[in-house]
Amino acid sequence: xxxxxxxxxxxxxxxxxxxxxxxxxxxxxxxxxxxxxxxxxxxxxxxxxxxxxxxxxxxxxxxxxxxxxxxxxxxxxxxxxxxxxxxxxxxxxxxxxxxxxxxxxxx
Amino acid sequence: xxxxxxxxxxxxxxxxxxxxxxxxxxxxxxxxxxxxxxxxxxxxxxxxxxxxxxxxxxxxxxxxxxxxxxxxxxxxxxxxxxxxxxxxxxxxxxxxxxxxxxxxxxxxxxxxxxxxxxxxxx
Numbered sequence: 001x002x003x004x005x006x007x008x009x010x011x012x013x014x015x016x017x018x019x020x021x022x023x024x025x026x027x028x029x030x031x032x033x034x035x036x037x038x039x040x041x042x043x044x045x046x047x048x049x050x051x052x053x054x055x056x057x058x059x060x061x062x063x064x065x066x067x068x069x070x071x072x073x074x075x076x077x078x079x080x081x082x083x084x085x086x087x088x089x090x091x092x093x094x095x096x097x098x099x100x101x102x103x104x105x106x107x
Numbered sequence: 108x109x110x111x112x113x114x115x116x117x118x119x120x121x122x123x124x125x126x127x128x129x130x131x132x133x134x135x136x137x138x139x140x141x142x143x144x145x146x147x148x149x150x151x152x153x154x155x156x157x158x159x160x161x162x163x164x165x166x167x168x169x170x171x172x173x174x175x176x177x178x179x180x181x182x183x184x185x186x187x188x189x190x191x192x193x194x195x196x197x198x199x200x201x202x203x204x205x206x207x208x209x210x211x212x213x214x215x216x217x218x219x220x221x222x223x224x225x226x227x228x229x
Contacts (some may be wrong), residue, residue: 009185034215043202043219044144055217087152087175089215094166096142096150096213 002026002090006099011061012107013078022040023071023088032092035064035073038101039084047086048073108217109133111203116133116223121133123193129186129203137161140206142145142216143210145199145225155201160209171197193227200224 003026013019023033027070031051036044046055048064053072061076075082083106115127127143143155156177157166165177186203201223204216206210 043222044216045219046215046217049207049215089152091213091215094157094213095154095168097154100151 001095002093002097004058004088004090004097004099006086006088006102008102009100010103010105012105014107016077017107018065019075019078019082019104021073021075021104023066023073023099025069025090028064028068029090029092030104031067032090033064033066033071034089034091036087036089036098037082037084038087044087047051073092109205111205111218111220113201113220113223116201118226118228119193120229121194121227124189124191124225125193126217126218127190127201127203127225129188129190129202129220131184131186131205134205136179136184138209140212140214141179141186142203142204142206142210142212143177143186143199144202144216144219146202146222147196147199150157150199153199154213155190157206157212158186160197190225193225195227195229198225 005024009024033051035048038044052064054077085101085103087101110132112130142157158177162179174192178187203220205218207214
């Protein structure tokens with residue numbers, strides 16, 4: 001099983017600032033990496049797949065990068081609706097595995 | 108708009124059974140693999156089981172293999188999860204999720220239901 005490790009666990013950011021979230025895989029997953037956003041009481045929402053392809057309608061302030069074992073989700077200018085928990089997920093091999101999440105909260 | 112609606116959650120004693128259902132609409136159900144993902148209270152996400160579009164191939168996490176059974180009824184656009192020999196550690200919100208495609212999972216999950224809470228306690 002591929003272990004996904006996210007850092008930091010919590011990221012405190014002011015609105016309008018840039019947020020950079022990291023995700024590391026215990027073995028190469030190629031570009032088979034997705035990012036999800038989850039708000040309290042809601043289901044996760046797919047943001048990015050293929051490491052860098054934004055979901056339909058996702059604002060351009062969200063961007064993903066990386067391949068192999070190191071990945072990054074960047075939110076260029078945080079809006080109020082972006083404060084949430086973000087999970088990375090590898091889908092290179094079964095079972096698909098998620099990181100433990102990064103909570104982005106208001107500084 | 109794709110809709111996934113889970114039902115069947117509730118409180119069950121350890122060792123008991125429960126069956127979750129997920130009613131799907133607004134997409135060609137049989138053309139996509141489907142997955143159950145769970146989230147224990149205050150914890151992260153865990154893929155529990157995936158089933159191919161035809162229902163002919165299934166995948167299970169080690170933590171549930173032999174106790175849970177995933178199935179689907181493509182004539183009724185419904186996904187199921189039969190959960191037997193439930194344990195306290197199975198307590199979680201169970202989400203039904205649509206895989207991005209069918210074929211050789213896993214895939215990203217592009218639509219999710221609202222979740223069904225399963226509580227295992229005496």
